[in-house]
Amino acid sequence: MNRKVSAITTEIFPSEMRTSLGRNLTYGMLDVIGRAIVIGEYDNVAFPTEAELARKHGVSRAVTREAVKMLTAKGLLSARPRQGTIVQPQSSWNLFDSDVLHWLLERKFSVELLRHFNQLRVAIEPEAAALAAIQATDAERTAIGAGLARMVAAEAGADNTLAADIAFHVAVLEGSRNPFYKQFRDMVASALATSIHFTNRIKGRTASIEDHRAVYDAILARDSDGARCAMRRLIGDVLVLIGEAEATAST
Amino acid sequence: MNRKVSAITTEIFPSEMRTSLGRNLTYGMLDVIGRAIVIGEYDNVAFPTEAELARKHGVSRAVTREAVKMLTAKGLLSARPRQGTIVQPQSSWNLFDSDVLHWLLERKFSVELLRHFNQLRVAIEPEAAALAAIQATDAERTAIGAGLARMVAAEAGADNTLAADIAFHVAVLEGSRNPFYKQFRDMVASALATSIHFTNRIKGRTASIEDHRAVYDAILARDSDGARCAMRRLIGDVLVLIGEAEATAST
DNA sequence: AAGTCAGATAGATATGATAATTGCGTAAAC
DNA sequence: GTTTACGCAATTATCATATCTATCTGACTT
Numbered sequence: 106m107n108r109k110v111s112a113i114t115t116e117i118f119p120s121e122m123r124t125s126l127g128r129n130l131t132y133g134m135l136d137v138i139g140r141a142i143v144i145g146e147y148d149n150v151a152f153p154t155e156a157e158l159a160r161k162h163g164v165s166r167a168v169t170r171e172a173v174k175m176l177t178a179k180g181l182l183s184a185r186p187r188q189g190t191i192v193q194p195q196s197s198w199n200l201f202d203s204d205v206l207h208w209l210l211e212r213k214f215s216v217e218l219l220r221h222f223n224q225l226r227v228a229i230e231p232e233a234a235a236l237a238a239i240q241a242t243d244a245e246r247t248a249i250g251a252g253l254a255r256m257v258a259a260e261a262g263a264d265n266t267l268a269a270d271i272a273f274h275v276a277v278l279e280g281s282r283n284p285f286y287k288q289f290r291d292m293v294a295s296a297l298a299t300s301i302h303f304t305n306r307i308k309g310r311t312a313s314i315e316d317h318r319a320v321y322d323a324i325l326a327r328d329s330d331g332a333r334c335a336m337r338r339l340i341g342d343v344l345v346l347i348g349e350a351e352a353t354a355s356t
Numbered sequence: 357m358n359r360k361v362s363a364i365t366t367e368i369f370p371s372e373m374r375t376s377l378g379r380n381l382t383y384g385m386l387d388v389i390g391r392a393i394v395i396g397e398y399d400n401v402a403f404p405t406e407a408e409l410a411r412k413h414g415v416s417r418a419v420t421r422e423a424v425k426m427l428t429a430k431g432l433l434s435a436r437p438r439q440g441t442i443v444q445p446q447s448s449w450n451l452f453d454s455d456v457l458h459w460l461l462e463r464k465f466s467v468e469l470l471r472h473f474n475q476l477r478v479a480i481e482p483e484a485a486a487l488a489a490i491q492a493t494d495a496e497r498t499a500i501g502a503g504l505a506r507m508v509a510a511e512a513g514a515d516n517t518l519a520a521d522i523a524f525h526v527a528v529l530e531g532s533r534n535p536f537y538k539q540f541r542d543m544v545a546s547a548l549a550t551s552i553h554f555t556n557r558i559k560g561r562t563a564s565i566e567d568h569r570a571v572y573d574a575i576l577a578r579d580s581d582g583a584r585c586a587m588r589r590l591i592g593d594v595l596v597l598i599g600e601a602e603a604t605a606s607t
Numbered sequence: 608a609a610g611t612c613a614g615a616t617a618g619a620t621a622t623g624a625t626a627a628t629t630g631c632g633t634a635a636a637c
Numbered sequence: 638g639t640t641t642a643c644g645c646a647a648t649t650a651t652c653a654t655a656t657c658t659a660t661c662t663g664a665c666t667t
Contacts, residue, residue, distance in 0.1 A: 178429035228483035437649040
């Protein structure tokens with residue numbers, strides 16, 4: 106075995122390997138196995154043993170074990186001697202892990218998942234905006250304004266719409282000065298990236314800038330309740346669209 | 357090395373080893389290293405190499421690597437050749453991982469952390485109650501009622517107050533029928549366990565039962581807004597207490 | 608029927624060797 | 638003097654193998 110590891114890695118895990126993960130065999134295995142679990146490949150079949158996994162992917166058992174341990178840490182697997190490695194029920198997966206989130210989103214586009222996303226956002230972001238109105242530093246308020254400015258620029262084609270939208274919402278989360286709210290950064294980014302195609306198809310986003318500006322103005326004015334309501338309206342609108350889509354799809 | 361592993365494990369990680377983690381050396385290492393990181397033991401010193409960690413704790417490098425990989429999966433560490441293993445900034449820790457959460461809480465009782473906890477709860481739980489009012493199944497409504505009944509029983513000394521409180525709030529989260537909300541189960545349990553000593557010290561919880569009943573009644577009546585408001589009042593009260601405690605502590 | 612023990616299975620651990628990566632210092636080149 | 642090239646060394650990454658430990662199964666015993 107005198108070939109370069111990177112060559113082997115790219116051979117085993119060709120293109121779909123996420124760049125946010127490392128380039129090691131271990132991370133490659135993590136990605137491959139994690140995605141397979143999320144897809145449901147092992148839903149009705151027994152999960153292979155470590156030895157089988159290692160052999161199937163042509164890597165050592167040490168690498169396999171490290172990948173399995175990482176998936177255990179993320180709540181997807183559990184391992185016991187003699188019983189083997191088993192896939193945990195989805196309720197114990199750590200859905201706020203960005204890897205798990207990515208695997209879930211790559212699996213399939215599901216309006217239901219999008220609704221669950223935005224049902225969470227409608228709880229988190231208005232409250233984050235309310236906190237930001239009270240507690241954000243000047244720098245953080247500036248960042249929120251910069252996000253809004255990017256959205257305006259994107260409207261004129263001078264910036265990326267999605268990136269600008271994400272920047273705004275992330276800035277609000279940062280402004281909450283609460284580490285738990287900041288954790289939702291990846292989640293919101295994923296939700297926006299997923300929903301932008303969806304919402305754009307249904308309804309023009311022209312009104313969106315004004316809605317975002319209302320949030321910004323309230324935060325600047327240190328109007329906590331105003332910020333909460335404005336943000337709630339913003340996300341509530343998306344939620345209504347999703348609800349309508351689900352209703353028409355089921356009839 | 358012909359001694360039993362369990363003996364070595366209990367020797368290295370005597371009593372403080374959490375039972376939710378496995379009894380293996382790997383999980384013991386995970387717990388010990390994770391706690392040390394959260395405590396801040398490596399804040400201003402270089403993180404040891406794998407070989408040093410293994411030697412210091414008297415385990416093999418394989419075990420050490422698996423523990424490090426799990427901590428990497430939880431966002432606490434990152435490892436690169438030549439650079440070594442380094443502790444990630446707290447912003448990239450996965451705070452919704454129950455291990456990380458436990459380590460954080462064991463570190464020190466911090467009113468600030470408690471406030472951050474409840475600032476999140478005041479976003480999540482009212483919305484969960486609102487969703488539950490609309491979407492919960494009969495069985496889930498029954499579970500919420502059972503939680504309330506346990507609280508009443510606890511009032512009379514026939515049940516554990518904390519366990520009953522947790523059961524009620526978890527039942528509401530389950531009733532939301534949204535997997536993301538269900539993820540907050542551990543978080544809410546930890547928050548309640550941490551805050552019960554705090555709030556009990558300040559103010560009797562006699563009014564609490566009525567507040568909880570208001571939530572339950574609104575959910576039963578399928579009154580979404582009523583459930584949201586009732587739950588918001590419940591947690592908002594705690595938040596006010598925490599704010600007062602912080603204010604008096606700083607003066 | 609209940610308890611006990613042997614075998615089999617699969618993860619857990621240890622160990623030693625080798626490969627890959629990359630920060631850093633030094634020398635060469637411009 | 639500055640930049641580039643190159644090689645050393647440190648550290649993680651990987652592999653291979655052997656042994657240990659936990660636990661299920663089933664046969665055997667009482």
